Amino acid sequence: MTSYSKRRQQIAGELAARKLDCFLVAALPNVRYLTGFTGSHGAAVIWESGAHLFTDPRYAIQAAEESDCPVKVARGPLLPALLKTVRRQRFRRIGFERGRVSYDDYLSLEAGADLAASLEGVAGWVEKLRMVKSEEEIAAIRQSVLTNSRAFDRAVRTIRPGVRESELAAEIDYQMRRLGAQKPAFETIVASGARTALPHAQPSQEPIQANRLLLIDMGASQDGYASDMTRMLFLGRPGRLVK
Numbered sequence: 001m002t003s004y005s006k007r008r009q010q011i012a013g014e015l016a017a018r019k020l021d022c023f024l025v026a027a028l029p030n031v032r033y034l035t036g037f038t039g040s041h042g043a044a045v046i047w048e049s050g051a052h053l054f055t056d057p058r059y060a061i062q063a064a065e066e067s068d069c070p071v072k073v074a075r076g077p078l079l080p081a082l083l084k085t086v087r088r089q090r091f092r093r094i095g096f097e098r099g100r101v102s103y104d105d106y107l108s109l110e111a112g113a114d115l116a117a118s119l120e121g122v123a124g125w126v127e128k129l130r131m132v133k134s135e136e137e138i139a140a141i142r143q144s145v146l147t148n149s150r151a152f153d154r155a156v157r158t159i160r161p162g163v164r165e166s167e168l169a170a171e172i173d174y175q176m177r178r179l180g181a182q183k184p185a186f187e188t189i190v191a192s193g194a195r196t197a198l199p200h201a202q203p204s205q206e207p208i209q210a211n212r213l214l215l216i217d218m219g220a221s222q223d224g225y226a227s228d229m230t231r232m233l234f235l236g237r238p239g240r241l242v243k
Helices: 003-014 028-035 057-066 078-088 103-112 125-131 135-156 165-178 193-197
Strands: 022-025 042-047 050-055 071-073 093-097 118-122 189-192 213-218 220-222 229-234
Touching: 003 028, 003 042, 003 125, 022 028, 022 078, 028 042, 028 050, 028 125, 042 078, 050 057, 050 078, 057 071, 071 078, 078 103, 093 103, 093 125, 103 118, 135 165, 135 213, 135 220, 135 229, 165 189, 165 213, 189 193, 193 213
Parallel strands: 022 093, 050 071, 093 118
Antiparallel strands: 022 042, 042 050, 189 213, 213 229
């Protein structure tokens, strides 16, 4: 049994206590947590004895390779296809992620559900499960942190007066990917001089100058887990603090 199927079993095991027949999952991080699917368009429905992952034709092969539950490929919007399964199973109490479904999608659910069915908004159910990390997840987080730290060490060696903030940010992102990250966890921040006072400065075309502060805020996203690190550097030899 995979970690994904165990997680789905946790959801399925709580349905009766929550007075639900099934649970619709639309938030992509939660879809990945429960099915293993990493694509940009997907949804899942979980009930006591089963689960289905829904996606579009672009991800038919990828979803089949990544997910350990049956995959349904929809050639149009996902919600109508998902609701066909719901109606086929004759579910009457349908749970959905209250904070993750848009109003338009809610109206689509309401219009497409069986007239005898009720929609029940649920908040933070999957997120609460995700708060408790398994040993496998902790190892993945540690790897993300290690990748991030190594990328920082490599990028720092390229810093010279005259290098632009944007060039250093690009070097950081490049080193992350070389070391195994799929992408930055967020937009990499590089700011120098007076711009270090900006908490979320975007890297500019300004050259980094000698004897100035340099702020780097970076994180690596690797195998679904993210790291975050902030470092303050000084390019040169800092003088003594004068009181």
